[in-house]
Amino acid sequence: MLEVVILGTGNIAQHLFNTLTTYNDITVVQVVGRNPKALAYFGEKSDIQTSFKKIKTADLYIIAVSDNALGDVSHYLHGKKGVIAHTTGSISMNILQEHKNHGVFYPLQTFTKNQKVNFKTVPLCIEANNNESYSLLKKLAEVLSDNVYDITSEQRKKLHLAAVFINNFSNYVYQIGNDICEENNLSFDILKPLILETAKKATLFNPETVQTGPGRRNDLETIDIHKEQIKNIEHLKIYNVMTDAILSKYGKKL
Template sequence: MIEVVLLGSGNVATHLFKAFSAAEGIHVKQVYNHSKNSLAYFQNKTEITTQISELFEADIYLMALKDDVIPTVAAQLQDKQGLIVHTSGSVALEALNGCKRKGVLYPLQTFSKENEVIYSEIPFCLEANTPEDLQLLKSLAEMISGKAYEINSQQRRKLHLSAVFVCNFVNHLYAVGEQICQKSEIPFDILKPLIAETARKVQNASPAKVQTGPAIRNDQSTIKGHLELLESNENKKIYELLTSAIQTFHGKKL
């Protein structure tokens, strides 16, 4: 049985708690957050605390916290015998340098508290300062997912950067598309099969190979017409920037 103390109560912490609680061989002994109100979800499910000094002994102390507080909280865990771990995609392992045992367990997925995810499909990116602790993290990850990868800090930062492009930026473009539809009283649902097909195609082919649209065709009349339709100067800038980026990437720039 791997005993875990979970630090944090946000989206990532909540989903990891659900995944760990459902898994055989993992026991979440305690959840910490500095605000008691933020611990309401966990209150009747496990032990909770708002004090670092009250943390139980555990095999792993897992910090699912904002990036900028990870070093500060880790510094308060230096006397712990367990493995000190964070879940960030952009914070290096070295941020935990004061800890005797340190590691990273980065779940590469987008999390919202209200949306369930299939935990067995989540890739977990792992790093530790000893082979033994890397194996411990691998054992933990494999209890909830079949996808565990050894990824170092530099690779993880690049992976996180890639994730921002393919998830966060793309989702903003969905929001822009939805806004355009709403202003013209068009159901956004009409676009959802297109969104799904675009995502499906890249499962089996390079995104560069399946690019379509007026930019790669250099369809200037369509591009001009779209720019005239856009009311927001910000959205015009996005359209022009992405059109230029696609054409440059594919050697279509005139």
């Protein structure tokens, strides 16, 4: 039986909790967080605690808090014998070096509360400071997911950067498209098949080979028509930067 303590109550903590509690040989013995309202979600299946000075003994401590709180929270685990791992993409494993057994258990996925995710498909990136810690994290990762990767801290930072471009930035562009539709009495649903097909192509081919659009084909006339229609200054900046990058990539410039 693997005993786990989760520190944090946000999106990643909630999704890890939901997944871990489906296995009979894994027990989440405690969830620790400062927000009583957020902690209530975990109360039916685990002990909950608002004080980080009252953390229970466990085999594994998963720190799932914001990046700027990671260092402070980890100090409360001083002297714990279990493996201590954080779930952050952009912070080095060395932030936990005061602990004898430590590592990283990073799920590379976008998480939203109350939106179910099939954890079997989530890439889990692991790293550890010794063989004992690595073995525990690897064993747990392979139970939860079919996609487990050994990733160093430096590689993980680059992976997180790539994920920001692919997920965060693309979602913001989706929002711009949604705004344009709403402003012109159009349904955003019309664009959803395009979103799905674009994502599908990105998983099947090198994205460079399937680039389309006026920038790709050097259609300056259409580009000018688009720019005339954009009234939002920030949106126009994004359009210009993206279009210029595509033109430059394929041998042309504005």
